[in-house]
Amino acid sequence: MKRFAKLIQQLELSNKTNDKIAALVDYFNYADDKDKVWVIALFTGKKPKRPIKSALLKYWAIEITQTPEWLFAESYANVGDLSETIALLLPPAENTSDFQLHKWIEDLHDLEGKDDETKKDFILNAWNKLETQERFIFNKLISGNFRIGVSNKMLVNALAKQSSLDSAQIMHSIMGKWNPYEITFHELINGIHVNTDNSWPYPFCLAYALEQEPEKLGDIAEWQAEWKWDGIRGQIVKRNGELFIWSRGEELVTEQFPELHFMIDVLPDGVVLDGEILAVQDKQVLSFSTLQQRLNRKTISKKQLDDAPIVFFVYDILEYEAQDFREEPLSIRRHTLEQLIGDLDESPVMISPIINCSSWEELADLRQTSRSINSEGIMLKKLSSHYHSGRKRGDWWKWKINPYTVDAVMIYAQKGSGRRANFFTDYTFAVRDGENLVTIAKAYSGLTDKEIKEVNAFVNRNAIEKFGPVRTVKPELVFEIAFEGIAESKRHKAGLALRFPRILRWRKDKKADEINTLEDLRQLLQSTL
Amino acid sequence: MALIEFTKRGIYCKQGNFYVDPWWPVDYAVTTHGHSDHVRFGNKYYLCHTLTKPIIKRRISEDLNVETLEYGESITRNGVNISFFPAGHIIGSAQVRLEYKGEICVISGDYKIEDDGITTPFEPVKCHSFVSESTFGLPVYKWQKQEIVFKGIKNWVNDNINQQKTSVLIAYSLGKAQRLIKNLAGDTPIYVHNSIANLNEVIIEAGVHLPKTIRITPETTKDELQKGIVIVPPAMRDSRWIKNLSHPVTGICSGWMQVRAHRRWQSADAGFALSDHADWPGLMEAITATGAEKVYVTHGFTAAFSRFLNDEGIEAAEVLTRFGQEDDEENKVDLAEQNENK
Ligand SMILES: [Zn+2]
């Protein structure tokens, strides 16, 4: 556990990808094999068995330290993490322990079904032989996530470097279905499990934002242009008579989208399709908020199916005739796709249409109409490109339309969480409505550290009222807020809500009486309906 | 009638007609220590500890009118007896004890309990009312013994030297820098930024023993620095100068480094929880030892800390002050602001 504790500390402190990878490689070189499996599991979001509720951990920590509940809450607000708050509050440990990570996980697993007294004894005993950093990790094993800025890609790169295996292969292996309690490190990184597993998806190919003039990309004839949609990126996998739907969050969402189950009869075995799930009615793509009604639900009602019908827009084909098809050029993949499902027209699966343009100017004009069809802009994919794992510069670009903007004044501020637990970083903004100010958006800071400090000092000096962690501040600071869309909303006093609001910049040059009005936003809303 | 009141200029003793650590200019400013949030430009007279005098003259202006006291010494102003006791915060830091007609009030400024090896250690003073900071007034802030922290810093430095990296420690010029120098002195040479070297000179001249350090000049080579320990003030943190060193790695020494969120927020390569302020048990210990009936909590987690004291049966009130911004950058801003408002 000490080694893992050290790894976490190194990962948290380094800002550079190379340093993080070096720390991971170092860890994989020396750590116990069983521990390594668990580290991969934890970093890719697989959770060990958690036989103890975090509320109990908190309760026991409060009990043995005799901390009043409110003071615990204050401490938590400052630290920003429950596991860490508990680790710091506890008195220093009286013993030490050389227990390895996987031993702790197995022991925790064995607590399943035991009574609370036994669990409590185990936890208190553990706390008393772990140092603060180890305790923090131990608590995280029971109640948290290891979100420490290690992407799957980074992890895979470290594993590839350490094992000299192919990174794409490792990515497959760790993204598939495997049980960290059973698999060995060797089996895992060599992908022994994935060949027999019907469900595994491929890593998504992602695009960078286009920051240059499209003309610089060369001849438009070498490019395929499609609309960029704002939905849920997903993969449909059909192998050995089974159908699976994966979302970009690497979650299986097969049950959530019964409309797509007919594909089990349409697709031959050994096919994987990449695409986007969108809410669509009468061939019109609806806003993301409509699609949202369908997400994160265990069961789907008839009403939800009727209110928010979905379509899977197919972008690409990654596997065909049970062969990895990703090394084929896009032109061939697209052709194959059209042959395979080109005639599914009236069904909830359709191929993402290609925008035919003979010049970049013509495409630029069309891009300006994106919003009228609820698209976010244009995707540019090189016809000769392979389907890459993850993000790679050069072959795929997203050419988004500029966001909408509004000038608004800050009226509330709230402290952030995590690394920003001590700064006011979450702000609520308002526009003018006659004599009044009406709230239109809440946004986390898109400001620089220096600006945050400045805003923080302003909040400290100009707080009018306190409501728990929220401060009402003098309406003085004006910010330009960017957003992707606008929708009617009964829940909001303004009668409308902004989608993806974020701070574009601090308008130090503007005074609070120069901000936009609610009427401005209403007009915008009317124009998008 | 209470001995002190909190006015918009600062902590005021009406009976004696003087202020303690005022933030606007006054006639007579009793000064707990040389940090910029506690002593400001523009007062007619200053009263501070003997060791603080050369520090504030160097930091603020040579023209200040300064009277001094040793620890345990006292003077009387308008019938109010003023005496100084060690606060253990930084060199020259004093708790100010006021006595008038049997009523005793202690204004502690900033303080810490642990003996840091260079500052005269904190001494509790019995009083009726006590003014306390609460910079780290939450129970998650509990310091490790400094030996352990310094061992960690030394290991970090040695690893860096072996890996051809340059160790840069970020520390306040006044206080933290001297504490580091005293406790890290050994075989590895210590290189200090000008602002620290200047203060060191003054401190050594005043009779404090400080281990030898080397002032960084344009002639100092990157190679020398790579094999040593570099100490610079916070204002230098994101400077090009550091970026140009050979594989620089920065370490921040501050109590805030106890918490991961702050460590990450600071985006340093290493964080060491080393503070010149009392931790939670330290605050509790100090306050209990004074036997005070009433505690005023100034800067820090004032709300939580005063609520806790009240629940424990010690009457406490939160007061709004302008203490608590010891940042070298803030320092400049404050001075500018004050000059404007004169
Ligand atoms: Zn201070």
Ligand SMILES: [Zn+2]
């Ligand atoms: Zn202070």
